[in-house]
Amino acid sequence: MLFVNQFLTIFRLFLAGKDVIIEKRQVNPVSQSLDTPIRYLKGVGEKRAALYQKLGVSTIGDLIRYYPRAYIDLSQPQAVADAPYDRPCAVVATVISKSGEQRIRRGLSLFKVKATDGASDFIITFFNAKYTVEALLPDTPYIFYGRMGGKLTRREMSAPMVLPFDPSRGFLAVYPLTAGLTNRSIAAGVAQALELVQGSVEDPLPDALRRRLGLCHSVYALENIHRPADGHALGLARRRLIFEELFVLNLAMASIRTGNRGRSGAPMRATAFDSFYGSLPFEPTGAQRRVIAECAADLCAAAPMNRLVQGDVGCGKTLVGAACAWFAIQNGYQCAMMAPTEILAEQHRRTLSSLLEPLGVRVGLLTGSMKAAEKRAVRQSLAAGEIDLIVGTHALIQDGVEFAKLGLVITDEQHRFGVGQRMALQQKGENPHVLVMSATPIPRTLALIIYGDLDVSVIDELPRGRQPVHTYVIDPPKRRRAYGFLRRYLDEGRQGYVVCPLVEQGELDLGLESAAEYAARLSAQEFAHYRVGLLHGKMKPAEKEKVMRAFSQGEIQLLVATTVIEVGVDVPNATVMLIENAERFGLSQLHQLRGRIGRGGGESFCILVTDRDLERLAVIRGTTDGFRISEEDLRLRGPGDFFGSRQHGLPQLKIADMLTDVSLLREAQDAAAELLARDPKLTRPEHAALRAQVEAMISNAEV
Structure with missing residues (x-):
């Protein structure tokens, strides 16, 4: 393939430890599967495969979708006299002379090389790079990429990257690294992987969808994301791969939602909230009453409730949780509320006890720091149906915790839990209803990703008497x-x-x-x-x-x-x-x-x-508007740091950015909904590759 020849030319100099390499390309004619373990790539082996594992790369397929984090633009080299002082740049030059090795101290030596672009000379300093300097040939043009320094009359460059000159050269990929793996070795591995799987890469997107949205083929996208010919090609590749990732993510979240839409194991009947509201020492807000009514309608539906209650700090989400628990208990079911910390779990127990115990609800607590005898007593009471509402931490999902009749699961501060943890608590019952609560206002764009499997209710009103801080x-x-x-x-x-x-x-x-x-x-x-x-x-x-x-x-x-x-x-x-x-x-x-x-x-x-x-x-x-603050926080800090650490339980996005790719996210959502309307379970033969990606994304979600 023409692409392979060009691609390998670029990456020859990135092989182990050398800046410039002159050797003949060796082609492995054996086509490999995307699922082939990466250790079988030439030059990888078991030891280096363990390093790739740290980057989340286990197979050849993982490697070709291990995208660059940045690019070095080599398409417009500078003249030596015009090279800027404040940023790296590329200069095309030939070598005039080389000095011998100068030992600075033990383990450190330097080499001086004089080069020219035909109009101006400059001095290049290399450190511990004997073989690199020896490989530089006179009267041969090279691209030197680095930061130009020195004075106006004597320009200097220190430890540049060196590449054979190629007038068609465009962008050079820069990859995320880990100790023991260099950019050169990863780039060479990517080049080899792309060659080995030639003909094995099937485009998961339907042809009609690609044509309608103007998306390039996956082969073109993978080629140009790693070695773009120019900025336009890079843009086409990025748009295609971002859309594909968000499209598959939306299909995966829809699959989770569908899995939760089976018939509920906790069917409930409508119950008036008069006695609950009448027992409260305060008047609920209109927003609280509205959200409680939305939850009650879900609890009485054939499918289990799967709802997020979101609101600003102090808006009264705990009251909504208490009302839903009371409703479920009136229908003869037990409830569980999981909180991320013991302090919060204990506080919820006190609050819920004050609200519900006057109504005859038996509230319990289960945390990891409780004594063994206390835990055993609580577990026995739960199994016997003697506790109506249990509040706890991760201790609730441990082995040995059993319920007599679990009908409602509530998780607080949902973004601190993994999808797997939420599901582990759900599995303590027979398809129970699920209510998740978050006091962290999440921008709409981010919520589309994090809570794509949930219906959303927003409490947009603070209780009376609360003043802004x-x-x-x-x-x-x-x-x-x-x-x-x-x-x-x-x-x-x-x-x-x-x-x-x-x-x-x-x-x-x-x-x-x-x-x-x-x-x-x-x-x-x-x-x-x-x-x-x-x-x-x-x-x-x-x-x-x-x-x-x-x-x-x-x-x-x-x-x-x-x-x-x-x-x-x-x-x-x-x-x-x-x-x-x-x-x-x-x-x-x-x-x-x-x-x-x-x-x-x-x-x-x-x-x-x-x-x-x-x-x-x-x-x-x-x-004091938490939603406005969260939007600004997302804009300033980016999604990677929005919660201080990556959202648990969700697939890690490899190329899409929830801050800048909102329009593509909406296109992907619309396209996913349209496709699922025609093929809800992706069972048609033409959707086999897409279904495999969806299943892989769900199975790889962190728990």
Whole structure:
């Protein structure tokens, strides 16, 4: 194939450890399957295959879909005299002379090469590159790619990449790496893999769909994503592969949704909420009543409920969960609520007990830190049907936890759980109803990916009496004034938080405020006459619970904490929060932290301390709308860092970007819906390759 010849020419110099390689190409005429283990590639073997495994590459098919993270543009080389000082560039030049090896110290030697582009000369320095320098031939043009330095009259380049000159050369792929694998070795492996599977790559997209949307063939896309001829070819390849990934993802999520749409094992009948609402010590908002009605309709449908309840901090999602649990219990079923932390699980138990026990609901708790005898007693009560609603952590999905009649599963802060964990809890019953809740407002574009298998309800109204939190951004010199502000509210009987990004200073030497050292200093100095507590994620669960109980009961006035308080901590008397090194947090995370105050009806204040990133923090200062903040957070930080770590339980997108590829995402959704309307289970012969990709994506989803 013409493509293979061109492709191998580019990558010959990327073979093991050499910058310039002159050898004849060896072609393996044996066609290989996409499922062939990568260890069978020439030059890989067992040892290097283990390194590829760290990159998620196990087969030849994985390798050809291991996409570059960036490209080096070699299509427009610069003249030496015009080469910029501030960025890497490509220069075409021939070698005039070479110096001998100069040993700088043990293990380090350098070589000087003089080269010219015909109009200007420059000096190139190579380090520990004897064979590279020896391979450079006189009167032979090369492309030197690096950062040009030196003076106007004596230009210099240090340790450049060297490639044989080819006037048709365009873009050079740059791959994500791991220790032990170089860009050269990965590129050579990709070239070999593409040659070995020639004729084996079947386009999974239907021809009619490709023609209608103007998408190139998968072979063209794979060729040009790794070695694009020009910017136009790269654009065509990227658009095709991004669409394909989002299209398959939508089909996979639809498959999950269809799997959940079987007949429910917990059929329910309509029940009026009069007695539930009548027992509440407050009036629910209209949004809460609307979402509860939506859930009740789902609970009475033939298919099991699979609904996300999303809303801003303090909007009252727990009440919706309590109402759904009460409804299911009235129908004779048990309920389970899973929370990501023991602190939040214990808080939910207290809240749900206060709401439901007056109505005769028996509420239990199951967490990992409970004593063995306590866990055993809870498990026995669950199995015997003596507990109506169990609240817990991951302990709920452990072996040995059985229900007499599980009808409803509720997960809180869903983005902190994997799809596999949610399904593990569902499997404790016979196709139960599922309600997931999130206090992290998620932009619509991101929610389309993360919650594609769920119906969505939004609580867009805050309870009466809740006031917006006043937010200020100050620089470190104003910290003492902020301390005085804090003391004033503590003296009035209020409580406050100080939030730090680290636990101990030794964890990372970035000059950040450490929670442990900060708490010790405040206790000894600025807040010596106040009761100061410390809470962080490395404390044992019993210690955390003791501190939180003391804070909620007013025994601790000022709590110094890490982001362990980000989710669910509810102390209405806390009205002031000071966040150190605010630039280290995402906007959505700052909004979650800020949501821990202002829960008691009085004025509350959040003070962000930072000496940088003021423009970004102006967003959090200017609005309390969590959805607007999340959109801006996604725009500024990108989807990879939106939650601080990758969303668990979902396939990792290899090329699509949820921030920039929104239009393609919508096209993929529409196309997926149209295809499934004609072939719901992808059973037609022409959809076999597509079905295989969907099944692979579901099976590879992280749990």
